[in-house]
Amino acid sequence: MTEDGKPDETVRNDNPTARGFKCRCCGACCRIKNGIVRVSSAEIARIAAYLGASEDDFIERETEIAPDRKSLVLKSRPDGACVYLKADNLCRINPVKPGKCRTFPFEWTNPDSKNVCPAISLL
Ligand code: SF4
Ligand code: SF4
Numbered sequence: 001m002t003e004d005g006k007p008d009e010t011v012r013n014d015n016p017t018a019r020g021f022k023c024r025c026c027g028a029c030c031r032i033k034n035g036i037v038r039v040s041s042a043e044i045a046r047i048a049a050y051l052g053a054s055e056d057d058f059i060e061r062e063t064e065i066a067p068d069r070k071s072l073v074l075k076s077r078p079d080g081a082c083v084y085l086k087a088d089n090l091c092r093i094n095p096v097k098p099g100k101c102r103t104f105p106f107e108w109t110n111p112d113s114k115n116v117c118p119a120i121s122l123l
Contacts, residue, residue: 021106024119027089029104030082032116036066036073037082043098044072050096074098 029035039047048058062083063072075083084092091097105113105120114120 022119025089026118027081027085028116028118030085030089030091030101031080032112033080035076035080037098037100038066038071038073039063039098040071043096046096047093047098050093 044055044058044063047062048055051058053061059072062075064075065071066073077083077085082091084097086092091101100108105117
């Protein structure tokens with residue numbers, strides 16, 4: 001999360017330690033204001049197949065160009081939540097969600113992760 005409104009990109013953590021981590025399924029990491037979730041070509045293919053859509057339709061409907069124009073990212077809703085976040089705080093594409101989502105907040109993290117994720121403080 002950034003206070004100056006710049007896109008917030010999580011980065012690979014140099015010291016991942018997921019042992020004992022239990023996600024509380026609160027969905028907070030899917031609502032990070034200005035957060036972005038890049039999707040690789042392989043991830044696009046997997047998500048589109050899971051949704052029963054063509055890759056072109058998926059790209060057109062559910063992705064946009066990253067602020068740095070280097071990749072595609074998942075779209076966000078006007079309130080900043082990811083388009084795949086459900087009302088019950090679970091992910092609509094959970095079995096095929098991008099690697100960044102699967103490995104937050106350890107392999108992927110940012111300086112604000114401790115404030116975003118309530119489960120980190122329980123370790
Ligand atoms: S794809 Fe799923 S896990 Fe990733 S940000 Fe969106 S709702 Fe959250
Ligand atoms: S913020 Fe942490 S506890 Fe909440 S859904 Fe994300 S990983 Fe799980």
